[in-house]
Amino acid sequence: MSIEPKPGFxxxxxxxxxxxxxxxxxxxxxxxxIPRGEIxxxxxxxxxxxxxxxxxxxxxLMPTEGAIRIGGEALAGPSPRAxxxxxxxxxxxxxxxxxxxxxxxxxxxxPAVADEDEALDLLNRVGLADFAHRRPSALSGGQQSRVAxxxxxxxxxxxxxxxxxFAALDALTREELQDDLLRLCxxxxxxxxxxxxxxxxxxxxxxxxxVMEAGRITHGRRIELARxxxxxxxxxxxxxxxxxxxxxxxxxxxxxxxxxxx
Ligand SMILES: Nc1ncnc2c1ncn2[C@@H]1O[C@H](COP(=O)(O)OP(=O)(O)OP(=O)(O)O)[C@@H](O)[C@H]1O
Ligand SMILES: [Mg+2]
Numbered sequence: 001m002s003i004e005p006k007p008g009f010x011x012x013x014x015x016x017x018x019x020x021x022x023x024x025x026x027x028x029x030x031x032x033x034i035p036r037g038e039i040x041x042x043x044x045x046x047x048x049x050x051x052x053x054x055x056x057x058x059x060x061l062m063p064t065e066g067a068i069r070i071g072g073e074a075l076a077g078p079s080p081r082a083x084x085x086x087x088x089x090x091x092x093x094x095x096x097x098x099x100x101x102x103x104x105x106x107x108x109x110x111p112a113v114a115d116e117d118e119a120l121d122l123l124n125r126v127g128l129a130d131f132a133h134r135r136p137s138a139l140s141g142g143q144q145s146r147v148a149x150x151x152x153x154x155x156x157x158x159x160x161x162x163x164x165x166f167a168a169l170d171a172l173t174r175e176e177l178q179d180d181l182l183r184l185c186x187x188x189x190x191x192x193x194x195x196x197x198x199x200x201x202x203x204x205x206x207x208x209x210x211v212m213e214a215g216r217i218t219h220g221r222r223i224e225l226a227r228x229x230x231x232x233x234x235x236x237x238x239x240x241x242x243x244x245x246x247x248x249x250x251x252x253x254x255x256x257x258x259x260x261x262x
Contacts, residue, residue: 008033009071009191010057010159016065016215017052026052028215029066034208036158039185039192041202043246044212050195051087053212054161057193058082070159079159083152087163087195091136091144091151097123098132101151115154122150126180142173149177153184160185160192167197175231178204182229199250203242204229211249219249 010033017027026049034040042050055061056068059075059082068075070082083104091100101119102111111119123132126146136144145165152160162181166174178201185192196202202209203223211219223242225233233239 007035008069009036009038010034010193011069011072012053012057012066013069014066015053015056015063015068017049017056017061018064019052021064025065025215027056027063030215030217032210032217032220034191034193036191037189038207039182039194039205040208040210041194041196041206042210042212042217043196043199043202043250045250046197048212049215050212051163054084054163054193054195057159058084058161060084081157082159082161083154083157085148085152085160085162085165087167091147093136096133096135097128097139097143097147100136100147101154103151104154119150119154122153123147125184126150126177142169142177145169145177146180149181149184153188153190156188156190158191160190160194162192162194164195164197166201174198174201179229179231181205182227186228199243199246200234203239203246204234209242209246211246219246221246221249 012030012032014029014031015027016025016029018025030053042053044050052061056063059077059079070079092103098116098119101122102115105111105115120132123129126149128143128146131139131143139147149165166177169177182205184190194205206223209221209223210217221242225239
């Protein structure tokens with residue numbers, strides 16, 4: 001029986017990117033498809049090109065080769081359908097949490113009452129209803145990360161691009177935010193590409209985990225855990241096996257383990 005491939009919502013077609021025309025391809029002829037509503041996680045060592053690929057998918061950088069399509073349309077600039085959580089915290093220090101969440105709207109027009117209601121609802125959903133009027137300096141690192149996630153979700157984007165959004169957090173807060181994110185994506189049918197260095201985080205969140213190495217995606221693995229995900233799944237043998245396999249791939253050990261027995 002053959003399985004019909006699902007149509008892509010994000011289609012990356014032999015996309016390449018060089019920061020310098022004479023320099024190396026930081027993203028090198030990548031082909032990748034994310035079906036609508038799926039979460040794909042991208043793992044890879046520092047400097048392999050993950051942030052660059054995410055910026056290409058957001059239309060913040062234009063590929064120097066190939067193309068990126070969102071819902072069939074080739075990207076020609078920053079995608080209005082995408083919300084982005086940057087690797088470095090990018091909240092504006094002089095704005096309240098609420099005004100930071102409203103920023104994508106206020107850059108375009110004066111926010112209406114309905115926009116404020118939506119932003120407050122998002123802050124409520126990430127557990128920050130009581131912090132809407134605080135400035136970032138009066139929020140903990142985890143609370144700032146939640147504001148950044150809420151900001152990326154304002155306007156209900158079709159696509160969420162997240163660059164190590166929880167990297168600076170303690171393990172428990174991180175797990176809570178992973179559950180928040182899964183809940184919000186499931187609620188809205190959001191498609192997501194999530195960059196992380198944490199293999200367990202990738203397996204917990206993803207429908208597919210991709211491993212990137214020197215500008216290329218060298219490995220893709222479907223994660224067949226049921227949804228909704230639950231924290232007990234982290235101890236399931238299939239979860240641990242997926243983590244182990246991805247770790248081997250990242251260590252380059254997969255080639256060794258595939259070697260035929262002598
Ligand atoms: N603006 C830039 N100009 C020139 N080179 C850049 C620029 N941004 C990134 N690079 C280079 O491109 C390569 C990939 O960078 P990128 O930020 O995509 O890596 P990454 O996989 O996200 O790494 P990390 O895990 O450390 O965040 C690196 O060698 C980096 O030095
Ligand atoms: Mg990066």
